[in-house]
Amino acid sequence: MNRVPLWTGAALLAFGLSVFAWKILILGLPVLPSDAEGLWRVDLEITVRGTNRRGSVRTTLPSSGPGQTVFDEHSTSDRLNFTIREENGERSGVWSGRLTGVHTIGYGFRVQLEPFTVPIPPATDGAPLKAPEEVRERYARPVTNLGPDAPEVEGLLAALRVPPSDDRAAQLRLLYRFVADEIATAETGSSDPVLTLATREGNPEGKVDLLCALLRAVGIPARPVLGLRLESAQPVEPVVWAEAWIGGEWIPMSPTEGFFAQRPSSLLRLRTDADTLLETSGVSAETHRYTALRERLSSAEITAMMLPANPILERLSLYRLPVATQSVLRLILLLPLGALAVSLLRNVIGVPTFGTFMPVLIAYTLRATALGLGLALVGAVIALGIVGRLLLERLRLLLVPRLSILLCMVVLAATGLALAGAEFENRGLTGGVLFPMVILTMLIERFSVTLAEEGLREALTRAAWSTVVAVVVYPVFRSPLAEHLMFGFPELVVVVMGLLVWIGGYTGYRVSDLLRFRSLARGVEDLT
Amino acid sequence: MRWLRDLERMGILGINRRNADFTLRWNKRSLYPRVDDKLLSKRLCVEADIPVPRLLAVARRHFEIKQLPSQLANAADFVLKPARGAMGNGILVILGREGDRLLRPGGRTIEMGDVLYHAASIISGLYALGGHDDVAMVEERLKVHPVLREVATEGVPDIRVIVFRGIPVMAMTRLPTRRSDGRANLHQGAVGVGINIATGLTTHAILKNTPVRRHPDTKRPLLDLELPDFATTLEIAVRATDVTGLGYVGADVVVDATRGPVVLELNARPGLAVQLANRAGLEPRLLAVEQSWKPDMPVVERLALGRRLAVEHAPREDA
Numbered sequence: 106m107n108r109v110p111l112w113t114g115a116a117l118l119a120f121g122l123s124v125f126a127w128k129i130l131i132l133g134l135p136v137l138p139s140d141a142e143g144l145w146r147v148d149l150e151i152t153v154r155g156t157n158r159r160g161s162v163r164t165t166l167p168s169s170g171p172g173q174t175v176f177d178e179h180s181t182s183d184r185l186n187f188t189i190r191e192e193n194g195e196r197s198g199v200w201s202g203r204l205t206g207v208h209t210i211g212y213g214f215r216v217q218l219e220p221f222t223v224p225i226p227p228a229t230d231g232a233p234l235k236a237p238e239e240v241r242e243r244y245a246r247p248v249t250n251l252g253p254d255a256p257e258v259e260g261l262l263a264a265l266r267v268p269p270s271d272d273r274a275a276q277l278r279l280l281y282r283f284v285a286d287e288i289a290t291a292e293t294g295s296s297d298p299v300l301t302l303a304t305r306e307g308n309p310e311g312k313v314d315l316l317c318a319l320l321r322a323v324g325i326p327a328r329p330v331l332g333l334r335l336e337s338a339q340p341v342e343p344v345v346w347a348e349a350w351i352g353g354e355w356i357p358m359s360p361t362e363g364f365f366a367q368r369p370s371s372l373l374r375l376r377t378d379a380d381t382l383l384e385t386s387g388v389s390a391e392t393h394r395y396t397a398l399r400e401r402l403s404s405a406e407i408t409a410m411m412l413p414a415n416p417i418l419e420r421l422s423l424y425r426l427p428v429a430t431q432s433v434l435r436l437i438l439l440l441p442l443g444a445l446a447v448s449l450l451r452n453v454i455g456v457p458t459f460g461t462f463m464p465v466l467i468a469y470t471l472r473a474t475a476l477g478l479g480l481a482l483v484g485a486v487i488a489l490g491i492v493g494r495l496l497l498e499r500l501r502l503l504l505v506p507r508l509s510i511l512l513c514m515v516v517l518a519a520t521g522l523a524l525a526g527a528e529f530e531n532r533g534l535t536g537g538v539l540f541p542m543v544i545l546t547m548l549i550e551r552f553s554v555t556l557a558e559e560g561l562r563e564a565l566t567r568a569a570w571s572t573v574v575a576v577v578v579y580p581v582f583r584s585p586l587a588e589h590l591m592f593g594f595p596e597l598v599v600v601v602m603g604l605l606v607w608i609g610g611y612t613g614y615r616v617s618d619l620l621r622f623r624s625l626a627r628g629v630e631d632l633t
Numbered sequence: 634m635r636w637l638r639d640l641e642r643m644g645i646l647g648i649n650r651r652n653a654d655f656t657l658r659w660n661k662r663s664l665y666p667r668v669d670d671k672l673l674s675k676r677l678c679v680e681a682d683i684p685v686p687r688l689l690a691v692a693r694r695h696f697e698i699k700q701l702p703s704q705l706a707n708a709a710d711f712v713l714k715p716a717r718g719a720m721g722n723g724i725l726v727i728l729g730r731e732g733d734r735l736l737r738p739g740g741r742t743i744e745m746g747d748v749l750y751h752a753a754s755i756i757s758g759l760y761a762l763g764g765h766d767d768v769a770m771v772e773e774r775l776k777v778h779p780v781l782r783e784v785a786t787e788g789v790p791d792i793r794v795i796v797f798r799g800i801p802v803m804a805m806t807r808l809p810t811r812r813s814d815g816r817a818n819l820h821q822g823a824v825g826v827g828i829n830i831a832t833g834l835t836t837h838a839i840l841k842n843t844p845v846r847r848h849p850d851t852k853r854p855l856l857d858l859e860l861p862d863f864a865t866t867l868e869i870a871v872r873a874t875d876v877t878g879l880g881y882v883g884a885d886v887v888v889d890a891t892r893g894p895v896v897l898e899l900n901a902r903p904g905l906a907v908q909l910a911n912r913a914g915l916e917p918r919l920l921a922v923e924q925s926w927k928p929d930m931p932v933v934e935r936l937a938l939g940r941r942l943a944v945e946h947a948p949r950e951d952a
Contacts, residue, residue: 107653452649505757554759559722560821611649618647618905619636621842625912626639 110610117603124596132413138401138589143218143370145335146400148428150211151393153385155204160387165331165376166196167214172221172368176404178214185210193243195376204387213428215404218335222367225274226352236326236350244326244350250299251318257302258322267323273351276323278365284316285360309361310380313345316360326350330357331382332374333395341395343382344372396428401585410593423592431592436469436582438591441601443468443578448608450577455617456570459551464574466544471575472582480572482522483548487568489514490549491556511553512546519545644914644946646905651881655919659798659880660901667877668899672716672770677876683869684895686712686887690771698752698769702745705771713748715755716768721816723760725751726774738787738815775895778861778888784808784853785824788815792828792860792886792894794870795903795915798926801867801939802918804828805910806835806860811850817885819906824848826855827911830943833863837912837948844912866894867936873899875932883907913948921946 128134153162166189167175180187185202187210200210236245251258265283268275287305294307298315301307307315313329320327327349334344346359346368357368368374375382385391400407411424423434443465450456458464471479493511555564581587591597619626646655668674678685689711690704691697705711713725725748727735734742752769754760761767781790788809795803805825809815812822819825824845826838838845838855847854860866870884873896883903886894908915921942930938 455648610653612647612653613649614637614640614645614647615649618645619640621905622640622645622909623636624839624842624844625643625645625909626636 107610107612110606114603114606114610117599117606119603121596121598121600121603125594125600128413128418128594128596132409132415132418134409134413134593135402135406136590138585139403139406140401140585141217141403144215144400144402144404145218145373145397146213146215146428147333147335147341147373147395147397148211148213149393149395150209150427150429151383151391152207152209153204153388154207154390156387156389157203157205158387159202160204160385161199161201162210162388162391163197163199163384164212164393165382166198166212167216167373167375168194168196170374171223172219172370173373174217175214176216178212180213181209181211183208183210197376211427215400215407216373217404218370218373220367220370223354223356225277225356225366240326240350244328245321245324247321248298248314248318251302251315251322253322255322257299258319261302261319262323270324273325277320277325277349277351277356280316280319280323281358281360281365284312284319285363285365288312288315288360290361309359310345312360313347316347316358317349320347320349328377329380330374330377331380332372333397334371335373335397335399336371337399341397345380346372348377396432398428398432401589423595435588435592436472438595438598439582439587440465440469441598442581442587442591445601445604445608446578446581447574448605450574452608452611453615455615456574457567458571458574459548459555459567463548463551464571465578467548467571467575468578468582470544471579476576476579480576483572483575485518486515486545486548487552489518490552491561493549493553508546508550508553511549515545515549640914644916644918644920645908646915646919648905650916651905655797655881656902660882661879664878665901668879668882668901670716671714671718671898672768674873674877674899678873678896681872681876683873683876684892686772686775686895686897688770688772692752692756692769695753695756698749698756701749701752701771708771708773710774712772712774713751713755714770714772715760716770717761717765718755718767719760721818721821723751723755724816726815728774775887775892775897776890778890780858780861781806781808781888782890784848784851784855784858785810786851787811788813788817788823789887789897791817791897792863792866792870792888793903793907794867794884794886795907796871796874796882796884797919797922798880799871799875799930800922800926800935800942801830801871802922802942803907803911803913803915804830804867804870805907808848808855810840810848819904824855825906825910826858827907827913827948828860828863829947830867831940833860834858835860837910839906839909842906842909861888862893864936867939868932869894869896871932871935871939877901911948913946917946918942 129136149164151162151164166178167173169175180198182200185200185208188199188201190197190199198212247253253259253262265279267279270276288301289306290309290312291306292308294311295301295304296308296310296314298311298318301311301315317327317329327347330346330348332344332346334342344362346357346362348355348357356366358365362369383391383393402410407424411422413419413422423431426434444462447458447462447464451458451461467483490511493514497507497510552564552568555567666673667677672691675685675688689708690701692701709729711727713727715723718724726738727748728738729736731742734744735748736742755767755769758765758767775789777789785808790806790808792804792806794801805827807817807819808824808826809817810822810824814821817823822841824838824840827836828834829836835856835858840849846856866886866888870886873884874882877899879901881901883900885897885900887897888894905915925938
């Protein structure tokens, strides 16, 4: 290798690694994520357009309680006053003031979720467990049209042969099983408990309301609960479930999610008794969205990353950015690793691929879907490219419109996949739509141009190698360790640059050269 | 690792080394159009009195395509190709006419409409490097010299000469096969036959990286053939690379039955298979050129230097 690249690479490597070592050894930042289970950072971002009058935005804030510990809360108020109010043991945040133009306000927090189980007291010896007066007042009053005297309810309770009222636990189990097993769940079902009971089909809200109504009809206080589902690589969704009061405790259960007397660690509890998380007044338009990011570090480690013991680093810490920006940066910072892998495979091994970074982009898109499904999608796209070309060949169209028609076919195929995904309730297939369209079209274009220029064999060879490289790079994009290292220590990008300078300065044989010229080395006899 | 050491001892040039120390170093990016644009290379060669295939027609834009039939009315046979094509892609050869039908190699016939569609594809950039807009050009069809035609009955065999800083360092002739579909491209299955620059005799032959002795289609022997007019071939290859201003070039020369050697095209990134066809590494010769090179050497002296290097670094005979 030439001396200049050798030393340039070494200098970059030395710089990057010394910053890295300083942060780890002197500042004590965590090099390996301890991977705390169930630790999330959640942001709520609200945009409202005001009517030039006084108004307010009110949202429910999470509280610490069984199975969840909330900490590190912060808010942005954008010219409004922000206050936290407590009512009935629940907290809400209120932004108020004169609403003029567009206000972007937000609230963020970290939460440690843990699964928890509530033991149901055994059948009590004749003495019904009396709930306190205020609980009964609020949560035991019969629901309109579904009280104990309503004919449907009366008939149902008789048919179910609900045990006497001193065995609350048995009543609870029986009614829970009835709603969970006998009422179908359908997103298109009714949210009204009466209709849900009549048609034996309801959406999650309808089923939860029905369960609460039936429990109250036999005298058990019950209430619906609204929360969020936090899962890796899935959008945050509101979820409803129910809580019933027995033996001095609120017992969580869900007839749609299938948990009873326990709560899985993917659910964050927000509020009871209401089906909205946001109420506004004096507002002409409103949008809001929750984003969640699974933290791989323990809370102490996060503090160390957010507030390193150095004023410059403290300002540079990426952990202080908003969650949405962080998510994007976490991906972008992995790209250099992908590029490094491709450079190695191309310049040292000598693997033929489509373009330089097409494999990285394919790997990047595979992230969104499962690997097998993603590869099937890439295959489908390539097949589409071949078929499209064969069909379009006969029309004698010019290049750009022809490629544009291919793009239209990709769009139609993606639409078809999304429909099929919805039909079979397969989230992976629906993810095909997220499979970035531009990258697919570039792939088709590359493929069809290679097909035209160098024939099917060469095009398939390169497609196969591109896929192989993508599969090799793919685990990097899914690795929490790589994500933590690149995001927590962006100076490693400089290290990657140093390695790339070395690879770029490597003028030795590629593995492909060795294979190609092997007949010279072995002194193979000339053949006829 | 004996394998690796063998290659190093022979001075086999790898792709990384070729790119870093030869093409990147000696070929200025700004001069690439002189070789990538075949119309431009042709003009430069004509100005320098270097024989090239005659240009019959050019269509730069789609509306110019409809003039092609009248421009080609007197041409029985011709070759339609993209000015910026790579690796022999997008070349349409017409051997003759049968009434309204045009005869292609392999006995297929097409209509003038197909030719015009092909020209339109070329202009749209289907065959161009990077898919940019391109120019369709029509050239006379060369008649392959009988010595080479006897060996390879398909396509147009050519002679690839590697010229480094104006000195011919290695050469091979590329013979199309049925497998290569008439193209003189080694990775598409053409036969590569190494040439001793000093004598003009063929030395070794390869088909897809494997040594062979006979042409796969005609079964004619490939070794110890004397190439027709090889001295002129070398000379025009060297003079053609002079007009490009590039330092590391592959010049492709075709020996026409009547006109003798003509320069078909030039390549700023010539492949490395020439080393397999010659069973010799490029590196010792390239290094020797760097030592012996003097400014303003006349063509004759440079050809003599090339011949001397070929003798001094003759391929090993132990194979």
